[in-house]
Amino acid sequence: MDIATLRAQHPDHWKLASAIRALAMDAVQAANSGHPGMPMGMADVATVLFRNHLKFDASAPNWADRDRFVLSAGHGSMLLYALLYLTGYKQTTLDEIKNFRQWGARTAGHPEYGHLEGVETTTGPLGQGISTAVGMAIAEQSMQARFGKKLVDHRTWVIAGDGCLMEGISQEAIGLAGMQELSNLIVLWDNNDITIDGRVSISDKTDQHKRFEASGWTVLACDGHDPEDIDRALTKAKKAKGPVLVDCKTFIGFGSPNKADSYAAHGAPLGDAEIAATKEIYGWPHGPFEIPADVKSAWEAIGSKGAAEHAEWTARFNALSEAKRAEFERQVTGSVSKKLAGAIRKFKKEQSEAAPKVATRKASEMVLGVINPACPETIGGSADLTGSNLTKTKDLEVFNPDNRKGRYVNYGIREHGMAAAMNGLWLHGGVRPYGGTFFCFTDYARGAMRLSALMGIPAVYVMTHDSIGLGEDGPTHQPVEHLAICRATPNTLTFRPADVVETAEAWEIAMTQARTPSVLALSRQNLPTLRTKHTNQNMVAKGAYVIEEAAGKRQAILMATGSEVEIALKARDLLQAEAIGTRVVSVPCMELFAQQDEAYRRKVLPAGAVRVAVEAAVRQPWDRWLLGERGREGKADFVGMSDFGASAPADRLYAEFGITPEAIAAKVKAML
Amino acid sequence: MDIATLRAQHPDHWKLASAIRALAMDAVQAANSGHPGMPMGMADVATVLFRNHLKFDASAPNWADRDRFVLSAGHGSMLLYALLYLTGYKQTTLDEIKNFRQWGARTAGHPEYGHLEGVETTTGPLGQGISTAVGMAIAEQSMQARFGKKLVDHRTWVIAGDGCLMEGISQEAIGLAGMQELSNLIVLWDNNDITIDGRVSISDKTDQHKRFEASGWTVLACDGHDPEDIDRALTKAKKAKGPVLVDCKTFIGFGSPNKADSYAAHGAPLGDAEIAATKEIYGWPHGPFEIPADVKSAWEAIGSKGAAEHAEWTARFNALSEAKRAEFERQVTGSVSKKLAGAIRKFKKEQSEAAPKVATRKASEMVLGVINPACPETIGGSADLTGSNLTKTKDLEVFNPDNRKGRYVNYGIREHGMAAAMNGLWLHGGVRPYGGTFFCFTDYARGAMRLSALMGIPAVYVMTHDSIGLGEDGPTHQPVEHLAICRATPNTLTFRPADVVETAEAWEIAMTQARTPSVLALSRQNLPTLRTKHTNQNMVAKGAYVIEEAAGKRQAILMATGSEVEIALKARDLLQAEAIGTRVVSVPCMELFAQQDEAYRRKVLPAGAVRVAVEAAVRQPWDRWLLGERGREGKADFVGMSDFGASAPADRLYAEFGITPEAIAAKVKAML
Numbered sequence A, B: 001m002d003i004a005t006l007r008a009q010h011p012d013h014w015k016l017a018s019a020i021r022a023l024a025m026d027a028v029q030a031a032n033s034g035h036p037g038m039p040m041g042m043a044d045v046a047t048v049l050f051r052n053h054l055k056f057d058a059s060a061p062n063w064a065d066r067d068r069f070v071l072s073a074g075h076g077s078m079l080l081y082a083l084l085y086l087t088g089y090k091q092t093t094l095d096e097i098k099n100f101r102q103w104g105a106r107t108a109g110h111p112e113y114g115h116l117e118g119v120e121t122t123t124g125p126l127g128q129g130i131s132t133a134v135g136m137a138i139a140e141q142s143m144q145a146r147f148g149k150k151l152v153d154h155r156t157w158v159i160a161g162d163g164c165l166m167e168g169i170s171q172e173a174i175g176l177a178g179m180q181e182l183s184n185l186i187v188l189w190d191n192n193d194i195t196i197d198g199r200v201s202i203s204d205k206t207d208q209h210k211r212f213e214a215s216g217w218t219v220l221a222c223d224g225h226d227p228e229d230i231d232r233a234l235t236k237a238k239k240a241k242g243p244v245l246v247d248c249k250t251f252i253g254f255g256s257p258n259k260a261d262s263y264a265a266h267g268a269p270l271g272d273a274e275i276a277a278t279k280e281i282y283g284w285p286h287g288p289f290e291i292p293a294d295v296k297s298a299w300e301a302i303g304s305k306g307a308a309e310h311a312e313w314t315a316r317f318n319a320l321s322e323a324k325r326a327e328f329e330r331q332v333t334g335s336v337s338k339k340l341a342g343a344i345r346k347f348k349k350e351q352s353e354a355a356p357k358v359a360t361r362k363a364s365e366m367v368l369g370v371i372n373p374a375c376p377e378t379i380g381g382s383a384d385l386t387g388s389n390l391t392k393t394k395d396l397e398v399f400n401p402d403n404r405k406g407r408y409v410n411y412g413i414r415e416h417g418m419a420a421a422m423n424g425l426w427l428h429g430g431v432r433p434y435g436g437t438f439f440c441f442t443d444y445a446r447g448a449m450r451l452s453a454l455m456g457i458p459a460v461y462v463m464t465h466d467s468i469g470l471g472e473d474g475p476t477h478q479p480v481e482h483l484a485i486c487r488a489t490p491n492t493l494t495f496r497p498a499d500v501v502e503t504a505e506a507w508e509i510a511m512t513q514a515r516t517p518s519v520l521a522l523s524r525q526n527l528p529t530l531r532t533k534h535t536n537q538n539m540v541a542k543g544a545y546v547i548e549e550a551a552g553k554r555q556a557i558l559m560a561t562g563s564e565v566e567i568a569l570k571a572r573d574l575l576q577a578e579a580i581g582t583r584v585v586s587v588p589c590m591e592l593f594a595q596q597d598e599a600y601r602r603k604v605l606p607a608g609a610v611r612v613a614v615e616a617a618v619r620q621p622w623d624r625w626l627l628g629e630r631g632r633e634g635k636a637d638f639v640g641m642s643d644f645g646a647s648a649p650a651d652r653l654y655a656e657f658g659i660t661p662e663a664i665a666a667k668v669k670a671m672l
Helices: A003-009 A011-031 A037-053 A074-087 A094-098 A128-147 A162-166 A168-180 A208-214 A227-239 A272-282 A293-304 A307-318 A322-333 A339-354 A360-374 A415-428 A439-455 A482-488 A500-511 A563-577 A590-595 A598-604 A620-626 A650-656 A661-671 B003-009 B011-031 B037-053 B074-087 B094-098 B128-147 B162-166 B168-180 B208-214 B227-239 B272-282 B293-304 B307-318 B322-333 B339-354 B360-374 B415-428 B439-455 B482-488 B500-511 B563-577 B590-595 B598-604 B620-626 B650-656 B661-671
Strands: A068-071 A156-160 A185-191 A218-223 A244-249 A378-382 A408-410 A432-438 A460-464 A493-495 A518-522 A545-548 A554-560 A581-586 A610-615 A636-640 B068-071 B156-161 B185-191 B218-223 B244-249 B378-382 B408-410 B432-438 B460-464 B493-495 B518-522 B545-548 B554-560 B581-586 B610-615 B636-640
Touching: A003 A011, A011 A037, A011 A074, A011 A094, A011 A272, A011 A293, A037 A074, A037 A156, A037 A185, A037 A227, A068 A074, A068 A128, A074 A094, A074 A293, A128 A156, A128 A162, A128 A168, A128 A185, A128 A378, A128 A415, A128 A439, A162 A168, A162 A185, A168 A208, A168 A415, A168 B168, A185 A227, A208 A218, A208 A244, A208 B208, A218 A227, A227 A244, A307 A322, A339 A360, A339 A500, A360 A378, A360 A460, A360 A500, A360 A518, A378 A415, A415 A432, A415 A439, A432 A439, A439 A460, A439 A482, A439 A518, A439 B439, A460 A500, A482 A493, A482 A518, A482 A620, A482 B482, A482 B620, A493 A500, A493 A590, A500 A518, A545 A563, A554 A563, A554 A620, A554 A661, A563 A581, A563 A610, A563 A661, A590 A598, A590 A620, A610 A620, A610 A661, A620 A636, A620 B482, A620 B620, A636 A661, B003 B011, B011 B037, B011 B074, B011 B094, B011 B272, B011 B293, B037 B074, B037 B156, B037 B185, B037 B227, B068 B074, B068 B128, B074 B094, B074 B156, B074 B293, B128 B156, B128 B162, B128 B168, B128 B185, B128 B378, B128 B415, B128 B439, B156 B162, B162 B168, B162 B185, B168 B208, B168 B415, B185 B227, B208 B218, B208 B244, B218 B227, B227 B244, B307 B322, B339 B360, B339 B500, B360 B378, B360 B460, B360 B500, B360 B518, B378 B415, B415 B432, B415 B439, B432 B439, B439 B460, B439 B482, B439 B518, B460 B500, B482 B493, B482 B518, B482 B620, B493 B500, B493 B590, B500 B518, B545 B563, B554 B563, B554 B620, B554 B661, B563 B581, B563 B610, B563 B661, B590 B598, B590 B620, B610 B620, B610 B661, B620 B636, B636 B661
Parallel strands: A068 A156, A156 A185, A185 A244, A218 A244, A378 A408, A378 A432, A432 A460, A460 A518, A493 A518, A554 A581, A554 A610, A610 A636, B068 B156, B156 B185, B185 B244, B218 B244, B378 B408, B378 B432, B432 B460, B460 B518, B493 B518, B554 B581, B554 B610, B610 B636
Antiparallel strands: A545 A581, B545 B581
16 A cells, blocks of 8 residues: 555554654664664554554553563564554663664663563574564463463464564464464564565575465455555464464655655665655644644554553452462562472482482483473473483473373474574563573574573573483584573573482572573583582582592692592592592582682682693683683683584593593602 | 385386384494484375486585585484485495494585585584575576586475474465576475374464465475375476475385374484384385495495496586686685785775775775675675665676676575575585674574584675674664674684774685684774884784784783774773873784784783783673683773663764773773
């Protein structure tokens, strides 16, 4: 539909949509950077969505039963900010809009979760929004099954662009959502046929309708500039079975006389003259950031239209028993059941006594056997490695279209999609996600794992087969640099527990995080229980601690993690046999050790002894602890990997790569 | 087709295929680990492919015009090893088969490029093979356009499983191959309906026919156990326009009485009893690793059937002029044009004199303006950020179905697919690939970038927008941990040049690598030329060097990379103004610095001065250089990032995060 027709036939709609477009143009111009074209293209669709379909109450952005709105095409952030401002979300003031992309403003270049209420997830890296939305939709279905439709009955709406659909992660999301028949998920495709490098066809000729239909989606289409046609499509979408793609045919930079329908409108300010010309065409005679009172109040009416529904919901909620309300609140806010601490303590005590020799992946399964019954909000899963990651405890049923009460997701061979879905599960609320794959395949999931860290999502990544210790599968499956990668990532706890007790402690810490994801790097191979003397204290919480003290004068300190702690202890035996006093320090979590006060760090790693760190991985994260935080603490060496691994039985690999008690002892003695 | 029919109707075929199956069962059993089910399922398809369709000569594994065969489902490595052994590839001896998955054997758990001739690429991480194959097919078309059909006219065949198709990267490959109309690419889908966790339907219900067709592929189907039907499909596939998917309906572990068609056959030895029972069903009364002479010689005849065609090709090749032969050989073997060194030297001299103030991404474009004309084998590209990565020089035309001579690939918004395709371009030979995206989206490409390093592929990753210096796009786009990630990865050169001259030197090193990929981390923002005094020597090759000496007594050493070298030099000015002698060391490549001899390293970083490293990224890779390789070299501090970035103009970010000359000078003074 062209602008003249639109203005003539839908004057109210046109004003509402023009307000979005004007704000987008003005804010990008003021910031002298940003993406005006996408908000201008999708303003009509967004207006119809917010006006007629989205269930929300701008005065209560955290209402648990609101529809979720995800701007997967995050570069179009001004679309979202404009909507939040216009509909009356308190935090999104006009000043915030004016300070778009400036230091201290909450209106970041791309929408950042936690900056503004109403921003349901961080987007910008393409394909993440649509994939995160799948997790949100799963969470809604899970909560609906557990708490009933009267409390939980809403949708997740996504706006996605061509970029989102070209990214591989989107296929993982499409496949997962299709298999799960998520009728509560509706994706609005901003089909403007423009990418940064030109027309979509220069890099892709995929028939998106056919592609989505292939995975069981319903596909609808509309003229993305015709409010009636949009409304018809959205109305139909809500009634469809399974997830829905709505193909919204739009023009990027709609109305801009010289830049519409071209990349020129995508990623740069239009310029004052072009803005003036565009506003002329819009019939929008208002200055920068100026929204006429009637338009603002019409938008605010939209922002408050959900208040009644919200009030009815609140009445239903308040009619519940206090216990049920409290449990709902607990799960929605993500606080951890009080039962957990005692259950973990009991488990640790039993294991210290039984002292099993088990792989830490098995230990993790044993701990999950305690966690999952105590925490009904956990949703576990694996990227098709359930029997290897040991992520499915016996009490968990599979979540699928026939059983929404199931708490285990078969994510399929989709590591990236799994990680993004885990983000969505947490962001939706009511669910605490964990998921597993091989540690090496962190590589596949990195994009979404980084967003866990950036958003502060306490997802738990159960990463088994954590070193050359996995053996025969060889270097493609053997992580070498991945501990360094996780440790280099801000706001990420990287655990590599040494035995069943440390595994329980690591899980306890991971489960009680509110804003930090955890990576558990777990062994394939069996490891003895080292912590055979029970303590209620969570030693892993210290990050590093003395697991075996030197006998006699302390001449050496060995640091190790995971499966290498056992090897370090054997090296200590060799050294002590030669009267070389050797302390062994277990370092299950460097990030937590770095957070301890200096006195504790010095107590664990005092000067005056040579140091050897042992880890079947690259040295990079160890220099800080080896060389001393102050850089003058004595001689040091490293036993680990400096190149990729190889395919052979694990014991042979450890021997060939020189990660042995003998090699450690030799390095110590060479420095004495 | 069932086994009885197969044996009766196709006895010769059956024996050939049985040899593969028997070897797979025996080798996995002997190794006590591995994946027998997939080779057993796909043996019939592979037999027909090698017998009737694949153009190869086992005595000449590196024949440039051979068909490429990619086992994307790399866990089925015994299928490939069995084929190589049976057809007579010299390196694949029976002893190698017997030593499957053992230390020192070339028959690794997953096929490793470089271990055995005939292994065209490393596979195992799912989805990589099919995506790498797209690069191979592009390389073939590029070479064919440049050298003619008489020299280059072959296909790339892929065997892919459900796992490959579920990984997101496969969609990127499917979309790219479809758009490029790669008629020389045929994917054989091992449609056995089994994944590790169970039936495919527990995690995916995608109609793969529809999905591939949506991207312009031809889809054919066959009974994967009926040689005539397979042959019919493969014959048809070769005639189709555009890429082809052949849906081969198979049974995993075909013939195993108790484990066929179930996950039990996937990833573990069948056991002696089950092997015996299976061989009984096969009518294969031979002991472990025993191949009857008639079967072996039938297979060897298949291995040599391409010799005649190869001889004809050699005759055509030898009829060429010596110059043309030499150029073909040079490109196929990947050696660098002799013109390059002089051209780079000239460029450096000009730039040292002109001293432009340009972003290093712009500098990279300028260098490419020298490289691309000198090296006709380069194929550049970008994941839809051409105007930002500045990867397309004016002389490059776009590679597409209408112009196979084009040397620039619009990869689309497919970072992972691009990196995998780059691997394939190199592996095919005749092409030297580079490709760009934002440095932060290393996250998306990691899986394939790791394989570049593992395989020793000298791809060049042009990663622009390398820090908070990109400004307003905010933390989702600002790399912080990515330098640490690349530096932690074995066999990867990570360059962060400080100006146009260092950029040229980094490119020269990257272009002359034979077995190591390079990552160029390049600035968005303009940087002054620091190296205004020309030297023919490639200083970046030293990894680190003194860019500005201390005046007077040396009290401080500042180390920095990229855009922070300018800041360090300004800090030096402040310190020297207070008579604090300060050396500045530029560290464009830590890996190369680590390779220098100790004398040089000590000369650049002598003891006796306080050290501050400056990099707008996390500290992890710096401790080694800050704290001293021997851990006793004096006080040290770091100026950089410890958390994610923010959205604001770049200058403001540097000021707010304290990466300023003043902050550096203050840290130095606090230690004196």
